[in-house]
Amino acid sequence: MRTQIAGILLMALLTACQSAESTSDQITPTSVPASVSGSVEFIGxxxxxxIYAEVLGLNGMAQELADQTFVVTLTGPDGNRIAQTQVRGADGSWGPVELLHGYTGEPIEVIVSAHPPDAASSGEYGRTTIILAGLSYRPEGTYxxxxxxxxxxTVGGEVIPVLGIVSGTPDYRLTVTLTAEDxxxxxxRITDDGNPYHIDEMPWQADLATGGYVGPAYIEVIxxxxxxxxxxxxxxxxINIEQAAG
Structure with a gap:
C-alpha cells in the first residue's frame, strides 16, 4: 500500500514539473518599446x-530622427484622430507641409503631435496645440x-521690439510705425509673411529703431x-522712450 502511495506521489510530482516546464515555455516576455530619440519642433x-481653413500648413525643425521621417497626427478633444500625414526628409528645417484635415465644425482644441512612423513604437517627438474650426465659424472683420x-x-534702447496678434488679414500685411510726440x-516697418491658411490670432513682431530719440511717443499698427x-x-x-542704460 505504501509502495502504491509513493508511486502515486512520484507520478504527481513528475506531472507537476512537466506542467511547469510547459507553462514556462509558453510565457512570452512583454516587449518594452525602445525610447524615442530625436525631436520635432512645430514653428508653424x-x-x-x-485655423479656419480646411488645409493646415505645417513647418518646423527636426533633429536626430531615424530615417528622417515622422508622422503628424491631429487629435481632437475626445481623443479621436482627425487627420494624419507622413513627413519625409526631415533633417533640420522641414516643411511647408499641407495637411488636408477636412474639419468643418465648431472651434475645438486640437493636439498636433509628431511621432515615429512605426506603429509599434511609443512616445512622441514633439507636440503643439491649436484651435481648429470651419471657415463658416470665423468672425467677420479685421482686428x-x-x-x-x-x-x-517706459522702454529704452536703440531698438524697441513690438509684439502683437492680428485676425482677418488674408495677406497678413501690417504697417507698424513709431512716432514721436511732435x-x-x-x-x-512692414510685416508681410502671408496668411494663406486663414489663421486668426496670428502673432507678429516688428523691431522699431528709436534713432536716439528720448521722450513720449506712440506705436501704431495699420x-x-x-x-x-x-x-x-x-x-x-x-509709451515713453528713455535713454539706454550704459
Whole structure:
C-alpha cells in the first residue's frame, strides 16, 4: 500500500514539473518599446493659433530622427484622430507641409503631435496645440492688438521690439510705425509673411529703431485694407522712450 502511495506521489510530482516546464515555455516576455530619440519642433502654425481653413500648413525643425521621417497626427478633444500625414526628409528645417484635415465644425482644441512612423513604437517627438474650426465659424472683420509694449510703458534702447496678434488679414500685411510726440515718424516697418491658411490670432513682431530719440511717443499698427487706402487701425499704444542704460 505504501509502495502504491509513493508511486502515486512520484507520478504527481513528475506531472507537476512537466506542467511547469510547459507553462514556462509558453510565457512570452512583454516587449518594452525602445525610447524615442530625436525631436520635432512645430514653428508653424504657432501654438494657440486659430485655423479656419480646411488645409493646415505645417513647418518646423527636426533633429536626430531615424530615417528622417515622422508622422503628424491631429487629435481632437475626445481623443479621436482627425487627420494624419507622413513627413519625409526631415533633417533640420522641414516643411511647408499641407495637411488636408477636412474639419468643418465648431472651434475645438486640437493636439498636433509628431511621432515615429512605426506603429509599434511609443512616445512622441514633439507636440503643439491649436484651435481648429470651419471657415463658416470665423468672425467677420479685421482686428488685433499690440501685446508688447503696453500702454504707458517706459522702454529704452536703440531698438524697441513690438509684439502683437492680428485676425482677418488674408495677406497678413501690417504697417507698424513709431512716432514721436511732435509727430515726427521715427521708424516704420512692414510685416508681410502671408496668411494663406486663414489663421486668426496670428502673432507678429516688428523691431522699431528709436534713432536716439528720448521722450513720449506712440506705436501704431495699420492693417492693409483693399477697400480703404487708409487701412484699418488695429492697435495703438503710448509709451515713453528713455535713454539706454550704459
Amino acid at each position: 502654425p504657432p501654438a494657440g493659433a486659430v 488685433g492688438r499690440i501685446t508688447f509694449p503696453a500702454e504707458g510703458d 509727430g515726427r515718424v521715427l521708424d516704420t 492693417a492693409e485694407n483693399p477697400g480703404d487706402a487708409a487701412g484699418i487701425e488695429i492697435g495703438r499704444v503710448h
